[in-house]
Amino acid sequence: MLEQLSWKVGGQQGEGIDSTGNILATSLNRHGYFIYGYRHFSSRIKGGHTNYKIRISTKSRLANADYLDILIAFDQETIDFNSHELRENGVLIADAKFNPVAPEGKQIRFFAVPLTKIAEENGSAIMKNMVAVGATAAVLGLSPETFLSYLNDKFLRKGEQVVQNNMNALKAGFQYVIDQGIELSDLKLAPGDGVERLYLTGNDACGFGALAAGVRLMPAYPITPASEIMEYLIKKLPKVGGHVLQTEDEIAAVTMSIGASFGGSRVCTSTSGPGLALMMEGIGLAGITETPIVIFDTQRGGPSTGMPTKHEQSDMYAALWGTHGEIQKIVVAPSNAEECFYMTVDAFNWAEQYQVPTIILTDLALSMSDQTVEKFDFSRVSIDRGNLATQEQLEAVAAGQLFKRYEFTDSKISPRVFPGQKGGIHHVTGVEHTEVGRPTEDKNIRNKMMDKRLGKFDGIELPNSFSFNGDEDFDTLLIGVGSTAGLIDEAMERLQAEGQKVGHLHIKVLNPFPTESVQKFVSKAKKVVVIENNATGQLKNIMRFNGVQGEFISQVKYDGNPYIPSEIFTFVKELN
Template structure:
């Protein structure tokens, strides 16, 4: 029996590809499997090839598989574009409607199934995806009941007849495959553990994290691949008195976010590379006025419009150095959907504790791929609103005097007030200012204010780097963002071959964890930095921030995430 299996459905955008993959993945997640789903789609609303690749496993595998076991084709393009991924003995299930042609010279099992015809017999041609799910279930040895609870949850509001029609379509797919040799013993999956877990993409986890952190306002302008954060909170915020505001552009989004935080409401915005560029001046305003705010940057293929629906990790320089002048900022880089949830809460706490902008940087694969997530531990959530002025501090302000909003303190964190608090009146300006906010160009005050702002965060943040592997490895691999799954899998194979390996995953880019990374680099014989960009940004950041040692790069920037074998093969050459 198989420990893991890779399944893909493909067709034209607007043909129900996403819903087909979503039903397949969610149903198996409910049965206790670990699932990872990655969508490949074009930068258009309808038309153009799209596919949804699902990996099902009995253990955590947050990455695409190297090879494909089953391909569901709703058109010939799906076969032409994706058949090369099939392993020897793999399966193609194609709709007879388009008279499919099997790829030449491949050792595969080819099934032509009347998907559309069976769907029409069940009630509607739109249910061809359900017939395809039934055909898949037969190959995997899964009963129709695997999908029953999910189908009921999805369609019962439309009536029992709709539920029954969809189940009939699934059954027709199963029966046809049984009658035509589609029960394949070697494709049987080991049973899942039956435990209930979440199935989330990173963007949903960020939205949920913002909700749990107490955020109640999100001004944002739609942009791929960040829009799902906005769409998630559009549904959730009204239930708790919150609001999502679709702004006219990203400049309005960031300035509204700053204004909301200044008023005392936790607020966030989310964007991608082009939108982040537009936000830079206002991010500097947040730094100068010491106003907390959270900005989510979901990286995609650039520059300019680039490839809006493709994967890349090329915004690291931008989030660290994009603003003019010098301001403090914290940059967090989660690696999994689960971390997206917890680190979003951290982002709000850090923003208010240190009174500065916090950027949460993800990438398209992490933002849009869905993965199994263990039940979230809500008792871990702590809300830290930072240094809010006490009633005693406000009462001590003399009549006619201004509150020292930017007071010089030992820890460089000034007391903060919300508008309307008695005794809290002060100036707020984007120019250099005194302790009460009055504009100034005094050289001494300027120097003190710069030092105050830039020295708020002392040392590394907790859990800036995670590490797994041998204590003194022959090869250390360093990654960031969604590369965690493919690196882990590649090194697992090498370890099984007796190779000495280690994996350090960077989770905080600012303040940069130089000391921790240096410790791991010093213990390794060779160091490889794996990232999805053309210039080796993470490697260069390590060097810029003082990590000493010989660093090698593995780079991929074709718009696709790494596959495990790509990292495995590169690493093996280094031994």
Template sequence: MLEQLSWKVGGQQGEGIDSTGEIFATALNRNGYYVYGYRHFSSRIKGGHTNYKIRVSTKPRRANADNLDILIAFDQETIDFNAHELRSGGVIIADEKFKPVPPSGQDIRFYTVPLTKLAEEAGSAIMKNMVSIGATACILGLPATTFESLISDMFLRKGQKVVDSNMAAIQKGLDYMKEHGGELADFHLQPGDGKQRLFMMGNDAIGLGALAAGARVMPAYPITPASDVMEYLIKKFPKVGGHVIQTEDEIAAITMTIGANFAGVRALTATSGPGLSLMMEAIGLAGMTETPVVIIDTQRGGPSTGMPTKHEQSDMYAVLFGTHGEIAKIVLAPATAEECFYMTIDAFNYAEKYQTPVILITDLALSLAKQSVEPLDFDKIQIDRGKLATEEQLAAVEAGKLFKRYEFTADNISPRVFPGQKGGIHHVTGVEHIETGRPTEDATVRTKMMNKRLNKVQGELPNSLTYTGAENPELLVVSVGSTIGVVDEALDRLTQEGKQVAHAHLRVISPFPTETLQKYVDKAKKVLVVENNATGQLRHLMQFFGVKGTFHSQLKYDGNPYVPSEIYSHCKELF
């Protein structure tokens, strides 16, 4: 029996590929399997090849598999583009209507199934995706009832007849495959553990994290792959008195977000590279006025419009150095959907504690790939609103005097007030200012204010990186973002071969954890930095922030995430 399985469905956009993958993945997740699902799609609404690759396992997985076990083809392009991924003995299931020819030179099992015809018999041709799921169930040795509760949840609002029709389509696909020799004992899955887990993508986890953190306003302009954060909160915020505002552009989005935070409401915005570029001047305003603000940057292929629906990690320079002038910024980099939830809460707490912009940087694979997530622990959530002015401080302001909103303090963080608080009147301006906010060009004040703003965060933040593996490794791999899964798998394989390896995964990019990372670098014979960009941004940041050593790079920037074998092969070359 199989411990894991890699399954893919492909066809034209608008043909129900996403729904097919979602139903298959969600049902298996409900049955106690760990699931990881990655969508490959074009930047158009309809047409063009798309596919959804699902990895099902009895163990946690956070990356695509190297090979493919089953390919469901709704068109010939799916076979042309994806059949090479099939392992020896793999399976293709294709609709009979286009009479595809199996690829030559591959040891695969090919089944032509009348997906459309069987769907029509069940009630509608649109249910061919359900027929394909039934055919898959036969191969895996799963009963049709595996999908029953999910189908009921999805379609019962449309009536029991719709539920019955979809279940009938699944059963027809299963029965047809059984009749034609498709019940393959070597493809049967080991049972799942039966535990209930969430199944969510990083963007949904960010939205839920913002909700749990007490955020109630999100101004944003739609942009791939960040729009799902906005779409998630559009459904959730109204239930708690919150609001999502679709703005006319990213400049309006960031300035409205700053305004909401200034007014005392926790607010966020979400964007990708092109939108982040437009936000830079306003991010500088937040830094100058010491206004908390949380920005989600979901990286995609650039530059310019680039490849909006493809994966990349090339915004690290931008988030750190994109603003003109110099301000303090905190940049967090979650690695899993679970971390997206908890670190979004951290982002709001840090923004208000240090009164500075906080950018949560993800990548397309983390933002849009769905994965099994253990139940979230809401008891872990703590809200820190930072240094708010006390009644005593406000009462001490003399009549006719302004409040020292930018007061020089020992920790460089000034007491904060909200509009309307008695005694809290002060100036707010994007130019340099004195403690009450009045503009100034005094050289001494300028230097002092710059030092104040730049030195709020002292030392490293907690849990800035995680380290796993050998204490004194032959090879240390350093990574960031969604690459955690592929690196861990590659290193597990090397460990099984007797290699001494370790993994340092960064979760905070600013303030950079130089001291902690240096400690691990010093113990390693060789260091490999793995990232998805063309110029080695993470490696250069390590050197820029003072990590000393000789570093090797592995770079990939073709729009696709790594698979474990790519990391494994490169690591082997370094031994």
């Protein structure tokens, strides 16, 4: 029996491709399988090829497989675009309606199944996705009842008859395959462990993390691939007395966030590269006023509009250095959905502890891929609002005097107050200022204020700034950021199986950069390979900028698609 299996469904956007994948993936997740799903879609609402690739496994995998065991095709374009991924003796199930033509030059098992006709016979052609899931269940040796729980949750609000109609279509697809005698014993799945875990995207996990961190306001403007964070919080925030405000643009979103944070609220906004560019002046305002804000930046293909629905990791320079002038920011980069949750909570605490703009940098593959995740441990969630002025500090402010909101302290972190606190009145301005906020161009104060703001991270390495796994006495060190973690791990396992000593260092905090710790790993390696999805080797250059010394080999990919494990494995193997 198979410990893992790779499945894909494809067709035209608007044909229910996502729902087909979700029904299969969510149902199997509930039965104890580990799922990783990646959606390929066009930058239009309807039409254009789209597909949903799912990896089903009895152990956690945070990457798609190199190959396909099963391809479900709703049109010929799906066969033409995706059949090359089918392994030898893989299975292609195509809707008989479009008279499918099997690919040439490959040994596969090809079945034309009347998916649309069966759906029509059971009520509506729109249910061909249910017929396809039923056909898949028959091939994999799964009972149709495997999917009943999900169908109830999805359709019961529309009535029991709707649930029954969908179940009938699923069973009809199942029975058709059985009746045709399509026996594929080599594709039977080993049973899952029966433990029900979470199944969510990185965007969902970011939204959930913001909710757990105490966010009650989100001003934002929709943009692919960040919109799902906004959509998640639109549903959740009103339940706890919070609000999402759709602003007219990203400039309004970031400045409204600054105002809400100044007023005492925990607030976030979300965007992608083009929106982050519009936010830069506002981020500078947050930097000079030392107002904590949190921004989710889900990276996509650029520059400009670029490829809105395709994957890239090319916003690192912008996140670190895009602002005019010089300020400090915290920039974190989670690598999976679980880290999206916990690091989002950390980001809100760090933003307030250091009183700086904080950017949570994800990428399209992480933000929109579905992943099986262990249930979150809320005992790990705590709220730290940083250096809030004490009652004694406020009472010490003499009558008629202003509060030293930007006081020079040994830690370079000044006490913060919220509007309405007695004794807390001070000026707030985007120009250089004194300790009480009054504008000034005094050169000595200017130097001290700049040193104060820029020196907040002196000697600081934030917790969990990186992770390492692999051989402790490695010869080759693989370094990555963001969603490449699972891919690099899998490539590393294959290299180790061939006798290579390999380690994997994954960077989770880009600023303040963990230079000293990273240098220790780099210094041990005979070869250092930096793997990233951009054209210019941004992570590699950020390491050099932060003083990491060594010879680095870049592996870059920037065609809009994430890596597959074999690409990393082959690249590293050929270095030897």
